[in-house]
Amino acid sequence: MRVEIKFGGYGGQGIILMGNITARAAVLYDNKNAIFTPSYGPEARGGAASSNVVISDDEIDYPYVTHPDILVVMSQGAYEKFAPLLKDGGKLIVDEDLVKLKNGEGDVAKVAATRIAEEMGKRIVANIVMLGFFTGVTKILSYEAIKKAVLAAVPERFRELNEEALERGYKKGIEWQKE
Amino acid sequence: MKMEVKFYSGNVAAAEGAIAAGCRFFAGYPITPSSEIAEYMSRRLPQVGGIFVQMEDELASMAAILGASWGGLKTMTATSGPGFSLMQENIGLGAMTETPCVVVNVQRAGPSTGMPTLVGQGDVMQSRWGSHGDYELIALSPSSPQECFDLTIRAFNLAEEYRVPTMLLMDESTAHMYEKVVVPPADKIKVVERKRPRVAPEKYLPFKPARNMVPPMACAGEGYRVHVTGLTHDERGYPQTTDPEVQEKLVRRLCDKIRKNERKMRDMEILHMDDAELALISFGISARSSKAAVNRARKKGYKVALIRLKTIWPFPEEYFEKIADDIKNFLVVEINYGQLKYEVERNVGKGRVHHLPKFGGAVHTPEEIYAKIKEVYNGN
Structure with missing residues (x-):
């Protein structure tokens, strides 16, 4: 089955990396097909940033995300820009401190990813907390796969930090599932 | 050795395909959306004993890969529309001198500088006859990072077999998307080398074709005398600029070696x-x-x-x-x-x-x- 995922936020949050790690995890460690298409050009260097992932067990023909099944947003701007694209019955995942929801969203999963990262003393890992949460909530990828992909993407001295960030987010995701 | 699964962008896959095909010389001038190929090759080529040169422009890039090919290496450059236009003169020289090489053109929207970061497919005709005069080239077009890898290898093989500049006609979308690429072990990848002369140096005619219409190629420093010119030349490689019969024989062969072998290139x-x-x-x-x-x-x-x-x-x-x-x-x-x-x-x-x-x-x-x-x- 084809699943379309869009990550949105502002430049510097690591939004492009989130897409890259997600698709990489699917291809290299979960034996699926996946395509990652980053936003490219001026918009990727400051301002609104987004990245797109298509995951499927079958061959993927059209590589782009038009109406995401899952939308992960970490800024108000990205939320307002991309929320209207969400597929009917699609899942919205937000950083609850950074996104003020309007009415009418169906299935919203909220996490304070940036606050959790700040509690760890490293705001920069907010995107990894969010990836952990995304993994726990959606179950599209195995935790092992996303962990391997995260650890492969960061310098060795930051591995422990990122692993902790991922785990904290993942636990929140599992908790959300139970609620 | 077994298959390796990689997660490559189209640009990186093309660069890795080039390395796998035996490319050991890259000369280029970075241009969006092809720049990652040059960047990646600058890191990767020295690891395999190859040479990377950042040139002053695209005219020189194309000239450099022709020269290095005559020096005996498999060579490549990568560019996009505006740079591809600048390369046309020397692509014609490559066709005339029957120089194997690969030119990657990651198409963006044109004409002129157009839309640098966005996709186009407007160089289809230019990749065929962008240079002046009568000639035929080969152009391949991949639809995925996997094919960027596979078809770059094929482009090198065809360039070597038919002694012709071969175009890899990519596009921005395929270049920047990341997807699964399965890389076979080196000994499972078919790699073609140019035919070398078998005759003694004093008997060698550098532009005398073999049965497939392609002349065996001696490179500089191998003991054979070679004369390489963009002027109309006879089988010795000497200019014959007033004899229409020599012109006909040469141009007919330059075109027919591609046209009449079309079925072998079909894909x-x-x-x-x-x-x-x-x-x-x-x-x-x-x-x-x-x-x-x-x-x-x-x-x-x-x-x-x-x-x-x-x-x-x-x-x-x-x-x-x-x-x-x-x-x-x-x-x-x-x-x-x-x-x-x-x-x-x-x-x-x-x-x-x-x-x-x-x-x-x-x-x-x-x-x-x-x-x-x-x-x-x-x-x-």
Whole structure:
């Protein structure tokens, strides 16, 4: 089955990396097909940033995300820009401190990813907390796969930090599932 | 050794394909959306004993890869539209001097500097006859990072076998998307080397063709005397600039070694052809949207086929002549205002070749192709 995922936020949050790690995890460690298409050009260097992932067990023909099944947003701007694209019955995942929801969203999963990262003393890992949460909530990828992909993407001295960030987010995701 | 699964962008896959094919010299001038190829090669080539040179411009880049090829190496450059235009003069020199090399053109929207970061497919005709005079080249077009890897290897093999500059006609979308790439072990990858002369140096005629119309190639420093010129030359390589017979013999061979070997260069994916009434023709990124649309139309009962060209030049004329009577309508889908369309028309006849252009900056959605399929199919 084809699943379309869009990550949105502002430049510097690591939004492009989130897409890259997600698709990489699917291809290299979960034996699926996946395509990652980053936003490219001026918009990727400051301002609104987004990245797109298509995951499927079958061959993927059209590589782009038009109406995401899952939308992960970490800024108000990205939320307002991309929320209207969400597929009917699609899942919205937000950083609850950074996104003020309007009415009418169906299935919203909220996490304070940036606050959790700040509690760890490293705001920069907010995107990894969010990836952990995304993994726990959606179950599209195995935790092992996303962990391997995260650890492969960061310098060795930051591995422990990122692993902790991922785990904290993942636990929140599992908790959300139970609620 | 076994298959390795990688997660590459199209640009990186093309660079890795080049390394796997034996490319050991890259000269280039970075330009969006091809820059990652130069960047990656600058890191990767020294690891395998190769040479990377950042040149002052694209004219010099093309000249450098011709020179290094005559020095005995497999060579490549990578560029996009504006740079591809600057390379044309020396691409012609490469065709005339029968110099194996690979030119990657990651197409963006043109003309001129156009839209640097956005997709286009407007260099189809330029990749065939962008330089002056009569000649034929080979151009391949990948639709995925996997094919960027595979077809770069094939481009090197064809360049070596036929002694001709070979174009890899990519596009921005395929270059920047990341996807699974399966890399076979080195000993499972077919790599072709140029034919070397077998005769003694004093008997060697550098432009005397073998049976496949391609002359064996001696490179500088191998003990053979070579004379390389863009002027019309005889089999010794000497200029013969006033003899029309020498000109005819040379140009006929330069074109025929490609035209008459077309079947060996032919490469396409054909889908649902058996009972088809309408055939879509596409390549590169557009072919992926086309495939999605064709599969959807099939589910709705439309008898639609897809012909996805991986080798664009030489165009598979013989194939299209063969299927011309079986198919009622053709629909060419490309990100330009009509280029490959003319080649299809020329081969199957005008009037039933429909066209769905896109002007660059965006890729066709499957929905708009599907709508066009319905329109053509129902005769509206």
